Amino acid sequence: MRWIRFSVKQQTYYGILQGDQVQRVQGSPFESYEVEEVYYPLGSVQLEVPVMPRTFYCAGLNYAEHALAAAKKAGKEPNLPPRAEIGYRANNALVADGQTVVIPKDASEKIHYEGELVVVIGKKAKNMTKENALSCVFGYTIGNDVSERTWQKADRTLWRAKNSDTFKPMGPWIDTDFDPKDAITTVKVNGIEKTVYKTNEMIFDVPTFIEAMTRYMTLWPGDVIWMGTDGHSPDLVSGDVVEINISGLATLTNPFLREE
Amino acid sequence: MRWIRFSVKQQTYYGILQGDQVQRVQGSPFESYEVEEVYYPLGSVQLEVPVMPRTFYCAGLNYAEHALAAAKKAGKEPNLPPRAEIGYRANNALVADGQTVVIPKDASEKIHYEGELVVVIGKKAKNMTKENALSCVFGYTIGNDVSERTWQKADRTLWRAKNSDTFKPMGPWIDTDFDPKDAITTVKVNGIEKTVYKTNEMIFDVPTFIEAMTRYMTLWPGDVIWMGTDGHSPDLVSGDVVEINISGLATLTNPFLREE
Numbered sequence: 001m002r003w004i005r006f007s008v009k010q011q012t013y014y015g016i017l018q019g020d021q022v023q024r025v026q027g028s029p030f031e032s033y034e035v036e037e038v039y040y041p042l043g044s045v046q047l048e049v050p051v052m053p054r055t056f057y058c059a060g061l062n063y064a065e066h067a068l069a070a071a072k073k074a075g076k077e078p079n080l081p082p083r084a085e086i087g088y089r090a091n092n093a094l095v096a097d098g099q100t101v102v103i104p105k106d107a108s109e110k111i112h113y114e115g116e117l118v119v120v121i122g123k124k125a126k127n128m129t130k131e132n133a134l135s136c137v138f139g140y141t142i143g144n145d146v147s148e149r150t151w152q153k154a155d156r157t158l159w160r161a162k163n164s165d166t167f168k169p170m171g172p173w174i175d176t177d178f179d180p181k182d183a184i185t186t187v188k189v190n191g192i193e194k195t196v197y198k199t200n201e202m203i204f205d206v207p208t209f210i211e212a213m214t215r216y217m218t219l220w221p222g223d224v225i226w227m228g229t230d231g232h233s234p235d236l237v238s239g240d241v242v243e244i245n246i247s248g249l250a251t252l253t254n255p256f257l258r259e260e
Numbered sequence: 261m262r263w264i265r266f267s268v269k270q271q272t273y274y275g276i277l278q279g280d281q282v283q284r285v286q287g288s289p290f291e292s293y294e295v296e297e298v299y300y301p302l303g304s305v306q307l308e309v310p311v312m313p314r315t316f317y318c319a320g321l322n323y324a325e326h327a328l329a330a331a332k333k334a335g336k337e338p339n340l341p342p343r344a345e346i347g348y349r350a351n352n353a354l355v356a357d358g359q360t361v362v363i364p365k366d367a368s369e370k371i372h373y374e375g376e377l378v379v380v381i382g383k384k385a386k387n388m389t390k391e392n393a394l395s396c397v398f399g400y401t402i403g404n405d406v407s408e409r410t411w412q413k414a415d416r417t418l419w420r421a422k423n424s425d426t427f428k429p430m431g432p433w434i435d436t437d438f439d440p441k442d443a444i445t446t447v448k449v450n451g452i453e454k455t456v457y458k459t460n461e462m463i464f465d466v467p468t469f470i471e472a473m474t475r476y477m478t479l480w481p482g483d484v485i486w487m488g489t490d491g492h493s494p495d496l497v498s499g500d501v502v503e504i505n506i507s508g509l510a511t512l513t514n515p516f517l518r519e520e
Contacts (some may be wrong), residue, residue, distance in 0.1 A: 052314070055350045060417070087417045091316045092477045104476055126425075146483050150467055157320070157347045164476040165386075216424040217352045 002250075003029055003089035003139065004173040006045040015231055017042065017173055023224075029174075030122065030140065031235075047096045050174045051120060051223045058116075058145065060087045061157035061226025062202050066114075069232045073154065084204035084212040091161040091227065095174035097252050099216070101146055103238065104164055105259040112233035114189040115244035117199050118143040119206055120174050121223040126214050133210035136219060139176035142244050142252040143226045144169040169254040170224070177211060178249045180206070188243045189234065197230035199246055262482040263289055263399065264433040266305040277302065277433055289398065289434075289482035290382065307356045310401055310434045310510040311380060313484045316354075318376075318405065319469060320347045322488025326374075329492045334413065344472040349405070349424040349486065357512050358433035360407055363498065363520040364424055370409035372493035375447040375512075376506035377459050378403040380434050380467055381483040386474050393470035396479060399436035402504050403486045404510040411439050429514045430484070438509045440466070448503045449494065457490035459506055 002017035014029060015022040016173040022040045027033030028053070031239070042091050050107025061081050071078040145169065153160035162168075183199035204212075209225060236242065238258035245251040264275040275282040282300045287293030288313070321327040321341050328407060331338040355361070364369050382398025406428065411421035422428075443459035464472075469485060496502065498518035505511040 055352050057350075081416060083415075085416045088419075088421045090317075090477070092315050092350060092480065092483075096362070152360060155343075156345045159346045159348075159473070159477040165478050213419070216420040217350070218425050220352065223352075239389060 001176045002173045003050065003176070004059055005048040005050045006040075008040060008045055014047055015040070015045075041109060047098055047172055049094045049096045049203045051173050051222045051224065052091060052094070053222050054220045055223050056089045056091055057213070058087045058089045058206070058226040059202075059228040059235055062204060063130060063197065063230035064203060065197070066228070066251065067203075068229045071147075082205060084209045086209060086213050086225070087240060088245065089168055090128065092166035093163045095166045095169050095254070097169065097254070099169065099254060101144075101168045101169060101254050101256045102168065103256060103258040104160070105121055105260075107148045108150035109235050109237070111236045111256070112147050113150060113187060113189075113242045114145035114229035114233065115143055115185050115195065115246075116181055116229050117128075117183075117185070117227045117246060118142045119227065120223040121219045121225070122221055124221065125210070126217075128210050130211045133207035137206070137209065138221070139174040139177045141174045141250055142250055143224075144242060144244055144252060144254060145226060146174075147215050147227065153254065156206070169252055171252055175249050184247045184248065185228040185230070186245045186247075187233070188245070189240050190238065191241075191243075192236060195231035201230065202227060207233040261436045262382055262433045263310065263436070265308040265310045267308055268300060268305055270306055275300070276304075283284055288490050292341070295316055307358055307488060309354045309356045310431050311352070311482045311484065312351060313482050314480045315483050316349045317473070317483065318347045318349045318486040319344075319462075320466060323457065325457070326462060326488070326490045326492060327463075330407045333409075340457050341463060344469045346469060346473050346485070349418075349428055351425045352425055354439040355426045355429050355514070357429065357514070359403075359429065359514060361424065361429060361516045362426045363516060363518040364420070366376035367408045367518075369497070371494050371496045371516065372409060372449060373449075373496065373502045373504070374405035374407060374409050374489035374493065375455065375506075376405055377440055377443075377445070377447050377506060378430060379485040379487065381479045381485070382481055384481065385470070385479040386477075388461055388470050388474045390467040390471045393467035395445075396470065397466070398481070399434040400438045400440065400509060401431060401484075403484075404502060404504055404514060405489065408473045427478035428514055431512055432510050435509050443509065444507045445490070446507075447491075447493070448505070449496065449500050451501075452456045455491035456495060460503075461490065462487060468472060471479035511514045
């Protein structure tokens with residue numbers, strides 16, 4: 001099943017996607033809902049971020065090639081993460097599929113995409129094991145962990161490097177049947193393929209992260225976990241359009257524009 | 261005015277504190293509300309975290325003495341922050357005044373408090389200046405940025421060191437009239453004074469942080485900014501009770517208990 005969050009005439013709803021039609025619901029899949037006999041063509045609604053998480057988790061370095069490339073660029077020894085230690089991103093930066101990523105006017109030219117699988121939590125969970133970890137997962141969506149590398153290197157925290165407004169596109173929908181096992185992540189810039197990797201070739205997979213996290217933390221319905229990225233991005237410029245496709249899941253598309 | 265969030269018979273409300281009485285409202289001060297003619301004695305209600313923030317910001321090192329002490333303990337050169345760069349904490353860790361901080365069973369003995377002033381945002385804000393920054397502030401409350409120092413030093417992120425469940429007590433209420441100018445922060449353990457500092461002697465004050473943050477980020481109603489701490493904490497043990505008083509604002513009290 002595919003869940004979308006959308007607006008019509010300034011009102012925001014959840015809906016179930018059936019082909020090109022959206023069936024509206026009252027409520028939310030994270031609490032309770034009732035299906036309504038109201039339908040919209042997908043093209044007629046305004047897509048919204050599919051969930052505003054209570055906590056926005058992000059794995060950071062979680063694919064070997066990306067970690068090695070990052071180390072090389074920084075002139076450091078490769079430093080593959082020895083344990084599944086989760087990081088964070090910020091809700092202010094979230095935007096929906098189709099919305100513009102605004103590059104701050106004082107940002108350097110080192111603006112990069114990171115196409116990521118996103119896990120959406122459906123049930124309150126603590127002390128999960130690898131074996132039962134997936135039982136708290138509601139579904140999957142796609143994230144673009146947009147990064148300004150000069151700030152990422154220079155600042156004490158990832159605040160503006162990763163969390164400037166619009167730097168976290170997420171969507172377009174949540175797929176509850178998706179299985180990352182054989183999926184391929186493909187990132188295109190202006191229609192040209194730039195990065196292709198096996199979605200599931202993570203250093204630490206989803207059950208491993210959920211087991212590690214829930215030893216100390218309660219996961220709540222609506223929490224998201226961004227699973228990291230592989231490969232590396234060219235420098236993006238104003239006017240570029242970035243499409244992140246995860247096969248069997250969806251495509252997340254966002255134009256980039258430098259602030260005047 | 262003092263706003264509290266509380267539960268009665270499994271229902272959660274906002275209320276206005278008047279002496280020892282809580283006047284219930286429908287709605288929230290961050291959206292819209294209506295005052296009701298329903299009153300409870302403060303002692304009869306269950307206090308809740310005064311707001312579940314959309315984004316949970318935290319200044320980290322923001323007082324000179326604490327930064328110098330932290331550097332000395334780590335055997336490093338003092339590294340005072342050169343700019344107001346904001347950090348983050350996680351909503352899963354929030355608990356209310358009076359609730360127990362649970363020390364994970366595999367945590368070291370290096371469990372420390374950090375008593376902090378908390379800014380609560382009331383209005384959507386972008387591109388604020390130091391001069392108008394305080395116009396987006398709704399009020400102030402108190403936070404205890406509980407930390408496990410061994411994990412803080414060893415891990416790649418602050419996940420379990422700072423964000424284990426219950427590691428972020430916040431409350432007891434939001435005071436909309438408080439002015440940090442002449443306030444004193446006092447932390448007691450089991451009734452004995454351990455840390456006293458001038459609340460407003462920050463390296464970067466509230467307007468400086470809001471100006472810096474809103475250059476890149478939109479602040480939303482309900483966002484919180486924890487302003488850092490001064491001094492240092494003794495190692496806390498199971499059974500300790502930590503009280504953080506900010507003069508003119510409130511006292512935040514939480515017992516600590518090690519997980520069996």
